[in-house]
Amino acid sequence: MTLYFQTFQDFIDMGGHGFFVWTSYAFCFVGLLGYFIYSNNLSQSNKKELVKFYRKLTDREQRLAKHNHTNDSSEVNE
Template identity: 40%
Template sequence: MPCLYVVGATMFFQSWSDFFNMGGYGFYVWLAYGISFVAILALGVQSMTSKKALFKEIKREQQRKQRQQTARGSL
């Protein structure tokens, strides 16, 4: 029977099924991992969209200032 050992810890599992079952707490353990993964993924997506929106706003502001300077120069 293959044993799954965790280096530096005292726990081990007799099979992959035991590993995924986590001594009867597998549902809660894997649910926690799943929720954490989704939250981190959502945070990354939100950060990227915020960054794009911020750069778009900065570009729009720079263009507006350039148009104002051009308009003042033509007076």
């Protein structure tokens, strides 16, 4: 197994086709890396959303409990 290119300039030039080769490699690199980061962050952002969701849920439960409690006492007063 031998290196195909003799110099770094040859490697960049790709026998005159450098533009096409490096454009397609750049698209793949950006696409794959971008999606990897996006899908990796998805769990974190979903967790943040869920924290808000649970807070709302417990708030609602507490208000409901309070509401029921006041209703109970008003019934007793009557």
